[in-house]
Amino acid sequence: MSQYPALRLRRTRSTAWSRRMHAETVLTPADLIWPLFVSEGADEEPIATLPGVSRCSIPKIVERAREAVSLGIPCIALFPNTPGALRSDDGREAFNPDNLMCRTIRAIKDAVPDLGVLTDVALDPYTSHGHDGLVDAAGYVLNDATAAVLVDQARVQAEAGADIVAPSDMMDGRIGLIREALEQGGHHNVQIMAYSAKYASGFYGPFRDAVGSRGLLKGDKKTYQMDPANAEEALREVGLDLAEGADSVMVKPGLPYLDIILRVKSEFQVPVFAYQVSGEYAMIEAAVAAGAGERDALVIETLMAFKRAGCSGVLTYHAPHAARLLNP
Numbered sequence: 314m315s316q317y318p319a320l321r322l323r324r325t326r327s328t329a330w331s332r333r334m335h336a337e338t339v340l341t342p343a344d345l346i347w348p349l350f351v352s353e354g355a356d357e358e359p360i361a362t363l364p365g366v367s368r369c370s371i372p373k374i375v376e377r378a379r380e381a382v383s384l385g386i387p388c389i390a391l392f393p394n395t396p397g398a399l400r401s402d403d404g405r406e407a408f409n410p411d412n413l414m415c416r417t418i419r420a421i422k423d424a425v426p427d428l429g430v431l432t433d434v435a436l437d438p439y440t441s442h443g444h445d446g447l448v449d450a451a452g453y454v455l456n457d458a459t460a461a462v463l464v465d466q467a468r469v470q471a472e473a474g475a476d477i478v479a480p481s482d483m484m485d486g487r488i489g490l491i492r493e494a495l496e497q498g499g500h501h502n503v504q505i506m507a508y509s510a511k512y513a514s515g516f517y518g519p520f521r522d523a524v525g526s527r528g529l530l531k532g533d534k535k536t537y538q539m540d541p542a543n544a545e546e547a548l549r550e551v552g553l554d555l556a557e558g559a560d561s562v563m564v565k566p567g568l569p570y571l572d573i574i575l576r577v578k579s580e581f582q583v584p585v586f587a588y589q590v591s592g593e594y595a596m597i598e599a600a601v602a603a604g605a606g607e608r609d610a611l612v613i614e615t616l617m618a619f620k621r622a623g624c625s626g627v628l629t630y631h632a633p634h635a636a637r638l639l640n641p
């Protein structure tokens with residue numbers, strides 16, 4: 314039997330103060346991780362498919378890092394656009410201790426030591442074929458040989474001062490190998506955020522433009538990134554990465570995979586992060602440009618959805634915009 318009219322759920326929604334008081338989920342700038350692209354080129358190069366986002370020189374990135382701190386954003390994520398001449402079949406520039414990435418990490422840690430720096434571990438910004446790992450003659454991405462190189466890449470990043478290394482490559486076994494190398498190198502407090510459930514997605518296009526790998530990519534990444542049809546497999550991936558020593562796990566892309574976030578959180582009770590990826594950002598910006606939606610509302614609503622699903626935080630290109638909206 315209905316309890317109406319005694320019970321009216323609209324009652325608590327009827328004023329702004331009451332809505333605020335009854336909010337079940339809170340979003341703050343501390344929930345945001347800001348991905349940034351660094352290049353050797355001009356101070357700022359716009360990325361056509363990621364309107365409002367630029368590749369930046371190291372000094373410009375340092376400015377962004379200071380901005381992050383002033384906005385209350387706890388951590389930035391760095392991605393390099395490696396000059397073409399330094400890309401190779403084996404991606405060896407990835408573990409050059411003086412590569413663009415390592416120089417950027419050092420510059421940020423010098424200037425803004427209290428800002429968290431997360432680095433991507435994968436070979437795609439460094440390979441001439443655009444894959445995240447080493448390929449054999451048939452173009453298959455080799456697992457164990459790649460994992461060994463990723464260990465070297467994570468090591469130089471940690472030595473340069475990275476706080477969180479985030480393997481985004483989806484090779485089997487790499488979390489354990491990287492953890493072991495970090496321990497041996499004395500980097501006990503360098504965290505691993507595992508891209509555990511990373512799907513072979515159509516939403517990565519603008520990112521590949523940003524790091525310059527789109528035109529280079531031969532084929533697709535379906536032999537290592539997950540099939541969007543699968544959810545149980547995501548739980549297995551998360552379980553393995555945790556067993557191998559991951560401190561936190563990531564689900565990627567974001568909104569299309571909220572069900573995965575919820576299931577991971579319910580099953581494991583560990584810190585879960587989402588990556589609201591480049592194509593998701595581009596969709597919001599396209600909607601805004603077409604007059605189909607309002608940026609502020611779309612940004613806050615989508616970020617709130619991640620928190621509601623159980624995320625500890627979100628990597629998002631809208632981080633500075635969202636932080637401005639959330640700061641008093």
Ligand code: PBG
Nearest residue numbers: 435437481516517520590591592
């Ligand atoms: C590659 C990597 C990708 C992203 C982060 N790391 C792209 C890919 O797997 O092809 C995508 C992020 C985004 O689209 O914003 N290791």
